[in-house]
Amino acid sequence: xxxxxxxxGLPVGISSVSGxxxxxxxxxxxxxxxxxxxxxxxFIVSLIKFRESKNKKANYKGVESHYSSxxxxxxxxxxIVILFGFAFPIWAERVNDVPDSRDAEYIRVIAQQYxxxxxxxxxxxxxxxxxxxxxxxxxxPIGLDRNSEFGKDDFYTINQMHIPVDTKIRVDxxxxxxxxxxxxxxxxxxxxxIPGMTIPVHFTATSTSKEFLETAVGxxxxxxxxxxxxxxxxGLGHYRMKGYLTIxxxxxxxxxxxxxxxxxxxxxxxxxxxxxxxxxxW
Amino acid sequence: xxxxxxxxxxxxxxxxxxxxxxxxxxxxxxxxxxxxLFGFMLMMLMRYQIAYPETVIPYFGEWLFAGSxxxxxxxxxxxxxxxxxxxxxxxxxxxxxxxxxxxxLVPLQIGAPDMAFPKLNAASYWSYFVGxxxxxxxxxxxxxxxxxxxxxxxxxxxFESGQTMWLLGMVxxxxxxxxxxxxxxxxxxxxxxxxxxxxxxPFFIWAQLVTSFLxxxxxxxxxxxxxxxxxxxLVGTSFFLPSGLVYAGxxxxxxxxxSPLLWQHLFWFLAHPEVYVLILPAIGIVGEIIANNTRKPxxxxxxxxxAIGFLGFMSFIVWAHHMFLTGMGxxxxxxxxxxxxxxxxxxxxxxxxxFISLWGGSIRFNTPMLFALSFLPMxxxxxxxxxxLGVAASDIFLHDTYYVIGHFHYVVAPGTIFALFAGIYYWxxxxxxxxxxxxxxxxxxxxxxxxxxxxxxxxxxxxxAGLSRRMYDGGQQYAHASDVLHWNEFMTxxxxxxxAAQIPFIVNLIISLAGQKSDDRNPWxxxxxxxxxxxxxxxxxNFDSSVEVNHGPYEYSVPGQDEDYCPQTSx
Ligand code: HEM
Ligand SMILES: [Cu+2]
Ligand SMILES: [Cu+2]
Numbered sequence: 001x002x003x004x005x006x007x008x009g010l011p012v013g014i015s016s017v018s019g020x021x022x023x024x025x026x027x028x029x030x031x032x033x034x035x036x037x038x039x040x041x042x043f044i045v046s047l048i049k050f051r052e053s054k055n056k057k058a059n060y061k062g063v064e065s066h067y068s069s070x071x072x073x074x075x076x077x078x079x080i081v082i083l084f085g086f087a088f089p090i091w092a093e094r095v096n097d098v099p100d101s102r103d104a105e106y107i108r109v110i111a112q113q114y115x116x117x118x119x120x121x122x123x124x125x126x127x128x129x130x131x132x133x134x135x136x137x138x139x140x141p142i143g144l145d146r147n148s149e150f151g152k153d154d155f156y157t158i159n160q161m162h163i164p165v166d167t168k169i170r171v172d173x174x175x176x177x178x179x180x181x182x183x184x185x186x187x188x189x190x191x192x193x194i195p196g197m198t199i200p201v202h203f204t205a206t207s208t209s210k211e212f213l214e215t216a217v218g219x220x221x222x223x224x225x226x227x228x229x230x231x232x233x234x235g236l237g238h239y240r241m242k243g244y245l246t247i248x249x250x251x252x253x254x255x256x257x258x259x260x261x262x263x264x265x266x267x268x269x270x271x272x273x274x275x276x277x278x279x280x281x282w
Numbered sequence: 283x284x285x286x287x288x289x290x291x292x293x294x295x296x297x298x299x300x301x302x303x304x305x306x307x308x309x310x311x312x313x314x315x316x317x318x319l320f321g322f323m324l325m326m327l328m329r330y331q332i333a334y335p336e337t338v339i340p341y342f343g344e345w346l347f348a349g350s351x352x353x354x355x356x357x358x359x360x361x362x363x364x365x366x367x368x369x370x371x372x373x374x375x376x377x378x379x380x381x382x383x384x385x386x387l388v389p390l391q392i393g394a395p396d397m398a399f400p401k402l403n404a405a406s407y408w409s410y411f412v413g414x415x416x417x418x419x420x421x422x423x424x425x426x427x428x429x430x431x432x433x434x435x436x437x438x439x440x441f442e443s444g445q446t447m448w449l450l451g452m453v454x455x456x457x458x459x460x461x462x463x464x465x466x467x468x469x470x471x472x473x474x475x476x477x478x479x480x481x482x483x484p485f486f487i488w489a490q491l492v493t494s495f496l497x498x499x500x501x502x503x504x505x506x507x508x509x510x511x512x513x514x515x516l517v518g519t520s521f522f523l524p525s526g527l528v529y530a531g532x533x534x535x536x537x538x539x540x541s542p543l544l545w546q547h548l549f550w551f552l553a554h555p556e557v558y559v560l561i562l563p564a565i566g567i568v569g570e571i572i573a574n575n576t577r578k579p580x581x582x583x584x585x586x587x588x589a590i591g592f593l594g595f596m597s598f599i600v601w602a603h604h605m606f607l608t609g610m611g612x613x614x615x616x617x618x619x620x621x622x623x624x625x626x627x628x629x630x631x632x633x634x635x636x637f638i639s640l641w642g643g644s645i646r647f648n649t650p651m652l653f654a655l656s657f658l659p660m661x662x663x664x665x666x667x668x669x670x671l672g673v674a675a676s677d678i679f680l681h682d683t684y685y686v687i688g689h690f691h692y693v694v695a696p697g698t699i700f701a702l703f704a705g706i707y708y709w710x711x712x713x714x715x716x717x718x719x720x721x722x723x724x725x726x727x728x729x730x731x732x733x734x735x736x737x738x739x740x741x742x743x744x745x746x747a748g749l750s751r752r753m754y755d756g757g758q759q760y761a762h763a764s765d766v767l768h769w770n771e772f773m774t775x776x777x778x779x780x781x782a783a784q785i786p787f788i789v790n791l792i793i794s795l796a797g798q799k800s801d802d803r804n805p806w807x808x809x810x811x812x813x814x815x816x817x818x819x820x821x822x823x824n825f826d827s828s829v830e831v832n833h834g835p836y837e838y839s840v841p842g843q844d845e846d847y848c849p850q851t852s853x
Binding site for chain 1: 355356357360429430431435437438441442524525526527528529530531533541542543576577578579581582607608609610611612615616619620623626627630631633634635637638639640641642643644645646647655658659662663666667669670673674675676678679680681682683743746747748750752753754755757759760761762764765766838839840841846
């Protein structure tokens, strides 16, 4: 049923929920299509059949049957089926089945004008503390406290999100300044990042970036990989608040993590600062 | 102060600070049409930028965007977007549909000499006028006009420039709507002519009544919210600011512990009913014109009345379907999805009844009817495309994409705007005593229909590809947009052609105004009461004989009668 989507132009879906979300988009569109075509045929036939030149005298009573109530009832029933059969279960999974931090690859995303800070907990799997007072846009945009218990091995990237394929990912989403929306179009993931709130999002990618790129060969999209889009007006740079998403095979992902940990050792506390050695007062 | 016996009015009293509902209606009509034109022009600039991002805008660029060599900057785009939305809704469509059509027609259609509170009526117009002036003036302040979207979500709106003037302007506009809607409600309840029972009211009157209830109940929360936001900006409160914000590199000095989502609830508590405020008067107009031009009663008149009453009621409990992605849990999202699906049923009832009304008619295809007829499928598209947005699971993907822009524009542009055009063509003879040209009318209609679809249909394609709205560069940055960007140029050209297609309308208005008056009070052979008044109706009293109502609103083609219509006032 969802094959029709390629005509709809949706990007190829590559997450564990994308199939079901696409399915409901298609089902609702079938309902719309049936109603529209039904109305449309009735409309055109009426206009032709009852034009003034053809039908000089109108019929005071018009249609006397009440089949239209059947139509309305049918629409109601179909909508109920859509809600209870599809929409509610999908949503329940989305908001109730958030995996525990131990059962998933646990990442924090902190949005800010106009960048995505991706915070990884490091080898201990636990995030260090972050504090507003420590925020320094140059050296420490997320305000990470390196001296906190779990903060030593944390690292973060800017606009570069790396995840493993076929693994549950849990992202805790927040924002430093205004409302943004963390959208991964191909994974059918979208969630507002709201300052003052931390909202968990979870998903499982079902193919790697490499595999995804193969599906794009020969289309206008050829060679353009996965991205994080901002889908909520967040200021003047909203249109360019773009991040990149790379989905690795599990081994490659581990290698990437090690590589990041390596940088951390090389650069000591000042990881994340690309040009100079800053002061050590945090 | 003249004390003479005839209450002679001077020009100012008669045309400027008038208390006659017809003059006030016309004031509303002219002002709002100008604002619609202005909002349209802002949109054309945006469309140009979307199709040809960051190029010099021909002719106007050098003058409008002098600081950047004629190229539109992101702040300009965001300003244009926020102000296009604000102007179209609050200064264009609502004042035209409620202020102009409501004011002019409600007293006439219920056989009353004027509105219940004529001075309040004038106050409502002037409050609207001041609100419009404040909004316009904001373009010329050093901060410029608002640029946080018409939705003005905090914290962004509290940090961004231009918002103070926007909020002040909104306070005046809301006040105007509150005064106006109160007046319409009282007028309909109190001033109906003898014999005009509730179920003899034209459908248009019902639509205005429900609309006014929506305005009066939904606007106060936004008015208070606007004042709270104003305080957050001006006196350092934090109703909408949480603690721990870091903006532009430094911690925000604020008390904190406010909630950005509080604004969204208050805003959408108004703004969802507002959508029905935009559409109900249009539905009312279309109902009148369809009954008249099919020469038969509106099918299911009573169910139509109940349907829009129910629609109005339900519109107060669907607002959070705009907020599915704000972290909403299962039960709340289920509630709002359910109410949203429920509200779709009365909309289906209305549309279906209108379609069925055509069956058995003797359909005349004049210009008002063409606009009214095309309203049906266009509003149909607008309404249907609301379904996948009201189902939270599909909204995950479609939220804030061009699909949304396409959806609500089908409702308000080829929907409401077409209905308003239909209404202008239909009641022009009543207002002026003159007729509009049918040829020019058709020259206006067909290209408008074509180009409307040319602008908005591709938005669904773009939205399904995931293209986000409110993009300064039209989405060029994003890989997932690459397949659908080529539509932008097509849509922009359609938008410009749509603009050109309005020229016959303007020419038609001018030529017709200069034309000959006719004595025919009822050129469309209509049944409703306004057509028994002289054209134009007499100042302050409307009717030249007393009005008594003996019939329902749509007694067309009554079996056994020679004439195919029986006016409500005939014995
Ligand atoms: C008739 C032709 C119209 C065209 C071609 C048009 C086109 C557009 C475009 C291109 C956008 C911006 C999309 C974006 O950047 O995300 C937009 C936004 C909008 N339009 Fe229109 N529009 C029209 C009429 C109307 C009318 C009649 C109304 C309301 C009654 C309206 C209300 C809005 C609103 C509320 C927005 C959103 C503004 C925001 O982002 O905050 N438009 N329109
Ligand atoms: Cu953003
Ligand atoms: Cu953004």
